[in-house]
Amino acid sequence: MAERFLVTSALPYVNGVKHIGNVVGSLLPADVFARFLRLDGREVLFVCGTDEHGAPIEVAALKDGVSPKEYSDKYAKIQRDIYEAWGLSFDRFGRTSEKTNHETTQEIFLADKKNGFISEKSLKMPYCVNDSRYLPDRFIEGTCPNCGFDGARGDQCEKCGKVLDPADLQKPFCTICGKKDIEFRDTKHLFLDLDKLSDELKAWILSREDWPDNAKKFALGWIKDGLQARCITRDLEWGVNVPLQGYEDKVFYVWFDAPIGYISFTKEWCAENGQDWNRWWNDSDSKIVHFLGKDNVAFHTIIWPGMLMASKYCQLPYRVQSYEFLNLEGKKFSTSRKWGINSDEALDWLPVDYWRYYLMSILPEHSDSDFSLTEFQKAVNSDLNDTWGNLVHRCLTFINANYAGVMPAPGALMEEDEAFKAKIAERADKVKSLFYSYKLQEALRESLALARDANKYFNDAAPWKLVKTDKERAGTVLYVTANAIKSTALLLAPFTPASSQKVFDYLGQGALGGAKWSDASSFTVKGGAKIASKDVLAPLFAKMEDEKVAQIRAKLEERSKA
Structure with a gap:
C-alpha cells in the first residue's frame, strides 16, 4: 500500500x-x-x-x-x-x-500504569503562602542551576534548555505575586518512569538517522545525563482529571x-x-x-x-x-x-503571502534566524514583485494586447524551447526531492529559481520584437512562458497558495486543489484557452514602500517603550 x-x-x-x-x-x-x-x-x-x-x-x-x-x-x-x-x-x-x-x-495513562510505568511519590511542592496555592512549574521562577540564567521556569530553562523541577531552582519566587514567601510542602503525585525506558528510547532515537541534528543531539544528551521519573500530575482544577482513587483533587500535567x-x-x-x-x-x-x-x-x-x-x-x-x-x-x-x-x-x-514567503525564506532550520524589516522589503520587492509578479503581468498583458486574450497555439518547438521545457521538469523533480528531504527553505529557493529561468527565456526570446516579424514564433514563446508561469505557480503553491491560485485563475487552470505535482512538468495551458482579461488581470504583488517599513518599525519601537 x-x-x-x-x-x-x-x-x-x-x-x-x-x-x-x-x-x-x-x-x-x-x-x-x-x-x-x-x-x-x-x-x-x-x-x-x-x-x-x-x-x-x-x-x-x-x-x-x-x-x-x-x-x-x-x-x-x-x-x-x-x-x-x-x-x-x-x-x-x-x-x-x-x-x-x-x-x-x-486511556493512555491507565495503559501506562497497567504496564508498570507509573509510580507514586510524595513531593515537596512550592506553595505560595501569600496566594494560598500550590505553584505549578510555570508559576515559579528563579536561577537555573545549570547555566545561571535568572529567568528559568520551574519546568525548563529557556536559555540552556535544561529540563527542571521547581525544587531545582535557586532563589525561587512566585510569578503571580512576585514574592519569595514560598514553602515546599508535601503532596502526593504520580510519575511516568522514564528511567525504565532509557535503553528503548536511546535505540529508537539512534535509529532515526535523518532527524535534524538539534533534535537528535538534545535527546541523546538528556539520556546520557540520566533519565528520571517525570511528574505527570498537578494541583489544579482545570485539566484532565486523574482516573485514580486518592487523586480526585489533581489533574494531569x-x-x-x-x-x-x-x-x-x-x-x-x-x-x-x-x-x-x-x-x-x-x-x-x-x-x-x-x-x-x-x-x-x-x-x-x-x-x-x-x-x-x-x-x-x-x-x-x-x-x-x-x-x-x-x-x-x-x-x-x-x-x-x-x-x-x-x-x-x-x-x-500586509498580504498573507508576503509573510509566508519571507518567513519560509528565513526558516530557522539549522540555527536561529533573524527577521529583518529591510530584508523583508527586499524579498517582497525583488523576489515576489520584480521576479515573479512582473513576469506574470508582462506575459499575460502581452497576450491580451496582441492575441485578444487567447493563448496562442504553438508552432513547432525549437531547441531552446525544448531545453527550457526540460529545465522546468528538472526543477520540479528537484523541488520534490527537497521536500521529501524536509529541506523546505531550499525547496522555496529552487521554486523561485524557475521564475528566474522563465524571465531569462522570455527576455532572450523578446516576443515584443518577434510579434512584428513572426507572430507565430512570438505566440510559441508566449505559450511556453505561460506554461512555465503555471509550473512556477504550482511549485510555489505550498508557500504562497493565495497568489498561486490567482495565477491559476488568470490562466483558466481551475482550483489548485485539483492540480497534481506532475502537472508542473507538463504544458497544461493549451493553445486557444481564454486567459483573464486586462480588466481582471491585476498585479500579483505591490512593492513594499519605504513608508510602510518605517510605519512598522515605528510601531514596534513605540510599543516596546510603552
Whole structure:
C-alpha cells in the first residue's frame, strides 16, 4: 500500500494571540509540507489544535473574571480565525479541552500504569503562602542551576534548555505575586518512569538517522545525563482529571495531555469521515511527522514517545522535524518586553503571502534566524514583485494586447524551447526531492529559481520584437512562458497558495486543489484557452514602500517603550 502521512504542528497554547515566531516555528512549515504532499497525490491528514489546560489559563481566566472554559472558548476561536487567515490548511483543528482528548488521555495513562510505568511519590511542592496555592512549574521562577540564567521556569530553562523541577531552582519566587514567601510542602503525585525506558528510547532515537541534528543531539544528551521519573500530575482544577482513587483533587500535567491531542484530533476527524483512527496511528504504512520548535524537542523526543512506549497505545513518530528560534531585528521575541509582531496584526499590515514567503525564506532550520524589516522589503520587492509578479503581468498583458486574450497555439518547438521545457521538469523533480528531504527553505529557493529561468527565456526570446516579424514564433514563446508561469505557480503553491491560485485563475487552470505535482512538468495551458482579461488581470504583488517599513518599525519601537 502507498504511504500516508499524518502531519502535526506543535499545539499553540490558548493564552492570547501568538507571534510570527510561533507561526514559523511549527505551524507554517507543517502547512507547507502538508500542501506539498497533497499536490503529490499523497493521502495526508494535517492536525493541530489549541493546548488549553494548565495554570496559565486558570490565572488568566481569574484576571479576566471568567471561567477557564470561557477564557479558552474565546481564544480558541480567535486563534482558529487567525490561522485560517494565514491559509493554514488543517484537516482538523481541535481543542485539548474536548471530551475525546480527556478520554484518550485517561486511556493512555491507565495503559501506562497497567504496564508498570507509573509510580507514586510524595513531593515537596512550592506553595505560595501569600496566594494560598500550590505553584505549578510555570508559576515559579528563579536561577537555573545549570547555566545561571535568572529567568528559568520551574519546568525548563529557556536559555540552556535544561529540563527542571521547581525544587531545582535557586532563589525561587512566585510569578503571580512576585514574592519569595514560598514553602515546599508535601503532596502526593504520580510519575511516568522514564528511567525504565532509557535503553528503548536511546535505540529508537539512534535509529532515526535523518532527524535534524538539534533534535537528535538534545535527546541523546538528556539520556546520557540520566533519565528520571517525570511528574505527570498537578494541583489544579482545570485539566484532565486523574482516573485514580486518592487523586480526585489533581489533574494531569498539561504536557501529558497536550501531545495526546494529536491522537484525539485524528479520532475526531475519523469519526466525522468514516475512518478508523488506527489507520493513522497503528499502521506501518502511516508516517507520523511532528513539526515543532526547539523548545519542544525534549517533550517530543523523550516524554511523548516514552508515554507511547509505556502504553503500547500506538506507533512512534516517524520524524520529529524541529526548528531553531526566530529573532526580530536582532532581538528575541519577548511578551514581557513587548517586542514582536503578532500573527493577527501582521495580516493587517500586509498580504498573507508576503509573510509566508519571507518567513519560509528565513526558516530557522539549522540555527536561529533573524527577521529583518529591510530584508523583508527586499524579498517582497525583488523576489515576489520584480521576479515573479512582473513576469506574470508582462506575459499575460502581452497576450491580451496582441492575441485578444487567447493563448496562442504553438508552432513547432525549437531547441531552446525544448531545453527550457526540460529545465522546468528538472526543477520540479528537484523541488520534490527537497521536500521529501524536509529541506523546505531550499525547496522555496529552487521554486523561485524557475521564475528566474522563465524571465531569462522570455527576455532572450523578446516576443515584443518577434510579434512584428513572426507572430507565430512570438505566440510559441508566449505559450511556453505561460506554461512555465503555471509550473512556477504550482511549485510555489505550498508557500504562497493565495497568489498561486490567482495565477491559476488568470490562466483558466481551475482550483489548485485539483492540480497534481506532475502537472508542473507538463504544458497544461493549451493553445486557444481564454486567459483573464486586462480588466481582471491585476498585479500579483505591490512593492513594499519605504513608508510602510518605517510605519512598522515605528510601531514596534513605540510599543516596546510603552
